[in-house]
Amino acid sequence: MTTFTTSTRSDATVSASPAEVWTALTDPDVVARLTPFLSRVEERGEHWVWEMTKVPVLGSSFSFVFTERMTFDEPTRIEFTHDPAAGASHESAGVEGWYALDGRGEHTHLETAMSICVDLPFPGMVRPAVTAAMKGVVTLMGQRFSQNLLRHLGASTV
Secondary structure, eight states: OEEEEEEEEEEEEESSOHHHHHHHHTOHHHHHHHSTTEEEEEEETTEEEEEEEEEEETTEEEEEEEEEEEEEETTTEEEEEEOOOTTOOOOSEEEEEEEEEEEETTEEEEEEEEEEEEEESSOGGGHHHHHHHHHHHHHHHHHHHHHHHHHHHTOOBO
16 A cells, blocks of 8 residues: 545635534535535544545545544634544545635635545555546545535525
8 A cells, every 4th residue: 555645725705604604514414415425424522434435546446434533613713634533443544624714794715725645555656647636536526515515505606
């Protein structure tokens, strides 16, 4: 197994209140429904366990289960850091990142950044191809999540 990493950052102002955006982003069931390749998010106290399935990378599909420690600073910031439970078996994926919400009248400026790290059964010499494929998947996931979030909120970008 070789570890591969990619990162993403994006921002937008949406025509929904910070409270509406906050409610969506802090509900594990809503997050699972809005996120491509994510089949389930289970809340376990301050941890969320994410179950991803059939994530395509270089002609293969992979499933991942990973645990994130969630920190909520209502109503402005959500942070997540990979934090497998004590004694858990090795998790082959993890994410580090945050969401920042900034109220702008009746709108919300939403910014996010994350770094995704996965162990995959590819040799290190194909790192450029795997990293490019991961970046493409993460970009697609981000675009679809954004569209789904806007639809869920009945909102648009402004």
